[in-house]
Amino acid sequence: MSSLNFDRKVKRRKSSVWDTYAPPFDQMVKRFFGRNFSWAWLACIPLALVIVATWNTAAHAQDEALTPENVQFALDNVWVLIAAILVIFMNAGFGMLETGFCRQKNAVNILSKNLIVFALATLAFWAIGFGLMFNEATPFIGLGNFFLSGYSTDGPEFGNLTMPVFFLFQAAFAGTAATIVSGAVAERIKFTDFIIFSILLTAIAYPITGHWVWTSVGWLGGLGFSDFAGSTVVHSVGGWAALCGAAILGPRIGKYQDGQINAIPGHNMSIATLGCLILWIGWFGFNPGSQLAADAAVPYIAVTTNLAAAAGGVSATLTAWIMSGKPDLSMIINGILAGLVGVTAGCAGVGFLGAVIIGLVAGVLVVFAVGFFDSIKIDDPVGAISVHLVNGIWGTLAVGLFNTETGLFYGGGIGQLISQIIGIVAVGLFTVVFSAIVWTILKSASGLRVSAEEELKGLDIGEHGMEAYSGFLKDTSDMGGVA
Template sequence: MKYKLTLAGALSAALLTAGPALAQEASPEVPANSVYIFNTLLFLIGGFLVMWMAAGFAMLEAGLVRTKNVAMQCTKNVALFSIAALMFYLVGYNLMYPGDDGWIVADVIGAIGAKSIDEVGGNDLATGYSSASDFFFQLMFCATTASIVSGTLAERIKLWPFLGFTVLLTGIIYPIEASWQWGGGWLSDMGFSDFAGSTLVHSAGGWAALAGALILGPRMGKYKDGRINPIPGSNLPLATLGTFILWLGWFGFNGGSQLAMGSLGDVTDVSRIFVNTNVAAAAGAVAALVLTQLLYGKVDLTMVLNGALAGLVSITAEPLMPSQFMAIVIGGIGGVIVVLAVPMLDKFKIDDVVGAIPVHLIAGIWGTIAVVLTNPGTSLGAQLTGIVAIGIFVFVVSGVVWGILKMTMGIRVSQEEEMLGLDSAELGMEAYPEFGKGSQFV
């Protein structure tokens, strides 16, 4: 995502009304209001596609947790999206785009206040887009970061401490680190490149999830007597649906990050981004499909689903510059990463319920490094600096927040509540009441 949008060169006016024969004779200039309209439309379409990813995360997580915890995951995903929407309005947006590095408390206090949202019927053509559309689009990236954390910590974390962490993640932690690049901060100045957020969004969410998983600990029975005990999800068709929803939403995630659609070049680039995004996801899925067959003798559907998502995360740092072949290579390596990283986490007894750490954190790091393979304007040093800086900041701050929550509110449910399931223990309801132990249905 480019940190600052400039007015794109314009579509020929004749292209809006005339056929190809007349287009060649038309003036290359277009009224500023046409540029404004097309750029704004890209923000809005990209924004609601990324918003639809919230449904994808909810369905993916609902399918990969046990039946007794499905309602809790749905509740968390609706709540975290809503909290993100409010916190990004109250603090996050101004904190992310002041043009400074956002390090000190004064920056946070100064960010609180009214947002620059369009007046009714207003059209400040100097910006090249509606400021409300920009706010809407950027909000969706903030919410996505929180969604990543939800799945990793599923089935044993209390609801309210998780939501308390979400308040700080979406209002302060994410906006600060994102401002270093997209707000014109120090990473942008040094040449770090992350087009749509492999590190700024996905790895950041992964670091926050990893800090939480280490402090929270694994689920009961996951690692026992030196063995790793698989805990199957409740609904793989639902997880598959969630993956396809995320795949669809990613076209808005990456395509919208072009930030302009007011010229032939921009529209062409958005189209190229769509193609590269799609083939990277496909390559990640196929790589996981083949590798699980070779390693285990059977295909693992959950690995294939996460392979597709890892391919998407991998290409997110630079979906424009690679050729289609290179996009396939980048996405395919992302799929391999998932298959190898999931058992690695288990060896360290890090319980990641949905595989978000391999998909978003590790594949996000790979995708950010891979930028140097296709973008001659970047350097490995700058990419590694951004990865390390954001990783340290998000992991340390998240660890401190999780630690404080653990000492004050407590973040983990009791053993009895975990055995009963968070649906009943925390919510007093069940996602599938006809299958529950207390069901009165025959």
Template sequence: MLDQGNTAFVLIMAALVLFMTPGLAFFYGGLVKAKSVISMMMMSFGAIALVGVLWVLYGYAIAFANHGAGTNVSGIVGFFSIDWNQFGLGQAFEESQASKINAAYPSMAFVGFQATFAIITVALISGAIADRAKFGAWMIFAGVWVTVVYFPVASWVFNLTSGMFATWGVIDFAGGTAVHINAGAAGLALALVLGKRVGFAKGAHKPHNPPFVLLGAAILWFGWFGFNAGSEGAADGVASLAWVNTLSAPAAAVLGWLLIEKLKDGKATSVGAASGAVAGLVAITPACAALTPGWGLLLGFLAGVICCFAIDWKYRLGFDDSLDVVGVHLVGGIFGTLYLGIFANGTGLIFSGSFEQLGKQATAAAAVGIYSFIMAFVIGYIIEKTIGFRVKTEDEVAGIDTAVHGEEGYVLYEEADRTPVTVR
């Protein structure tokens, strides 16, 4: 019979992960200038709408094509294929409506959970092109990229019956490769396509609303318990380990980030604390169920230190990753993925004496990073050269909320209130 406890667990975890994308909107929105906050937040909400629809139509059919007997599958099995029986979630619906299901949870619960991963992965990319992207061009990019990059990569990582990484023995419990390396590499590609913001220099673009940043980080951290613990698909000991590591690793990362920030700049900032938490969450994502809490703490602390240094690379290398998608998600995702090659329970170097697991982790990280970067660059370049991806310079300087969306993030008085009052 259907396990109603695990069904409830998966559905609640899915809701937590979906809540992460509005949290990301606040996190990113607080980091941009005041006249771009609507644009920044809309890119996250646009991802929810577009990817939610595409996932139902064909995303799940690509990411979780059932390659068993009797299916109607087209494409290259294990790389890019689609199960036409799942188009529009037809088969998943039938399975979930069965009167008696001998499973931990209905297929549709898993469909919903995985949809939220696709949504936030796309939304993460938007931080790399903040303050200068057209909303329509972003939506086109998001639709194409999620189709040709995220959906097949999710199949490599999460489809345990036929995905490439599953057969290779790669450890990625909750998406260090499929989500963070994937989004970080795409963000780097788009940053190169769109070019630098006007006046790009260290210290030139300051967050307009640090409380928004802290609020967004808090929501992200809260939702991340669903992201990591929920990936077990059951309320059991593995989920409990993932939950504890999702608490402790980001906490250690905050300390690591603030320590380096204090040593480098003389002050520990609220934005640094929020960024450190996210860096720790990114790094622990692939590793949350494969590390003891002690090794999880070390991972978090080191991730905070490394990512704090990594966000300055854009100034040295000359690319404008507006909100440090590369420095936090790409670097943090790579570090967390490779860390497993050394410290993963049972198979890591310190337990097995073998570099085999490290080789598998490095291969997976490189495969996703290179594929995502190339595809994102091509898609973004075509959009830029046809309809244009970047807003006009004058709109960028003035702030793009009014030009793109016809709205302002902060209206302190109504037009009628501008009438001067005569004092007699």
């Protein structure tokens, strides 16, 4: 007999002996659960009972928490959080757009500015700006809640939104205002001076004017001024600051010579187009997110936003085509953005036809505005002033014309239009004075502008010591002194 067979027989014999002489309880358990029963399984029974009891208790508590109010609270906060992420992603769009519209020797500088500006805006707005903007101590400025102090982090603090969600959404808006400035002063400003201005804009100037409009005690809001998502509060503020910066900084070398306007083409229209599309998508967080709730108005606002963008792109294309004989891609891009800026103030209160008209007018305005600023030698490499300032003003005025309840064209009288004009002038004056003072101080202290040699060589090398396209052929064109 082999040892293997012997072992098997011994095992069977032992099992048989155990079955014969096992205690009665064990025999009963084995008959009930089967011969393969293990005592380890029996130990799981109390654990299973605990799990079932706990699950039942949790389910009961969950049933109690699922009230309509709690569900709406969760939906509102999740939607606005998603909208905030979309707005933050717009920084990628601004970076691509500005980089593509400018020369390759300045690509690293432009990308650096667009990336760092949101980091700076977040910190400046957290420390000072949010308190100045949303503390309701006075009609003109907030005087507390700095560093987000004094707020709960889990319950509703701003309508139905928690403080973290509301702050993130508003910080994204603050970053947008500063990013607008970057395009208008591109290719010749010192990196450190741009950083300083961005901090002051997002910590002080933008929050103060935002307080006037977007708080229950703000004096402009009390006059009836309406700016739903920021044609004035965000875009015109950024546009006014950009205009002052471009004027004080001066044009790029070779842009205006011998009474001529010399075009300085961008180096990559592919990424500029990608930037435009990213911004278009991000605007569905910018405008619908400003509803600050997940309700039926959100898709309506998305449609008016999209209609205006489409109309702006079409009208800018046709206008540029008629004027130059060719459909200009840069004007298609800026036309779409102009339509988006134009409808931002009134997207929740205008009809679909009104949104289309606003976009059509914005597309025409941006083409003529680019030519106008060139004619007065304001060098804006990406058209930021034409898109954000000019159409921020137009979009704010359009509320007084096309709002379906208070607009002049809908029987609402002239009152809304007057309120809009007052708001445009007040915000514009404050931002221009603030920006002019800061830009002038920076120019006196550090010169504000890079040297002529550094500008000709490119800010990538002079400011950052690196190239965006290392190993590729450099731009060696010389057009009126432009390298």
